[in-house]
Amino acid sequence: MSDPIIRFDNVTFGYSGTEVHALESISLEIQPGEYVAILGLNGAGKTTLGLCVNGVIPIMLGGNLEGTVTVDGLNVGDYPVREMAKIVGMVFDNPEFQMSQMSAGEEVALGLENAGIPYEEMKRIIPETLALVGLAGFEERSPLGLSGGQQQRLAIAAVLAMNPKILIMDEPTSNLDPIGKQEVFDMAAKLNRENGMTVLVIEHEVEVMAKYADRVIVMDGGRIVMNGTPQEIFGQVDALAELKLRVPESAEVASILKSRGMWNGPIPITTEPAIAAVNELLGAKS
């Protein structure tokens, strides 16, 4: 196995002026090219974990940090956030608030300008990056005239322009309609599979995560309480219910059937195996 691209070594963090720890004894390794979903209730520490990876914690948001976070071999905290932005791109839930420019092209140019990228290179990078998120030819369009899904993809383009190795998305589709959600997740899956990008998604949509993620991490009270493949995690319907977290609907139905002794196979976590399981059950009965 290669070196982890993200490594948390016994990290505990409390924001300045608060008593509670937002993160508690986090140890975690993420390999290059993994697609990891982070689940947890409000206040579980998911955003805080993401901010430790892009260096906003401890550089811009202070507090008491113990342990070490290493990203792509660098000790986070030793480098300014704009330096980390060349390795880690992070987008948030409200794309509109991430837009500040008159055109999509300028939106993508902003980070490049800050990083001192020469104009000639920017002229090449901007159209390439827009094409990467499915917005080829959108240079002159006003960000505010785009759909929610397009705006979020533009926000993602703005961080991708820096050619980061890691993309963190913090509830990227919570303000989007179903089509916008689909656009963003399809694009992230493509970046992961075709470009080998490491993707970290903080997300409540368990159906989507069951379909795309290689690994699911569950947080509760600042700790990592579950960590495994989607099958391993979403198969534990009762444990997740105890944490007040949803599981994919197919897993929930299968678990009811299992508790009644009507299903003995593995718990299906996506629709196709659930349909196959139902057909098997019906076939067995007829």
Ligand SMILES: Nc1ncnc2c1ncn2[C@@H]1O[C@H](COP(=O)(O)OP(=O)(O)OP(=O)(O)O)[C@@H](O)[C@H]1O
């Ligand atoms: N800027 C801040 N200053 C002080 N405390 C904070 C700050 N941001 C978060 N916290 C606290 O840290 C803990 C973890 O919060 P965090 O935002 O990481 O959770 P989360 O899992 O992202 O929640 P949500 O699902 O609501 O986004 C909470 O107790 C929260 O109140």
Ligand SMILES: [Mg+2]
């Ligand atoms: Mg959050």
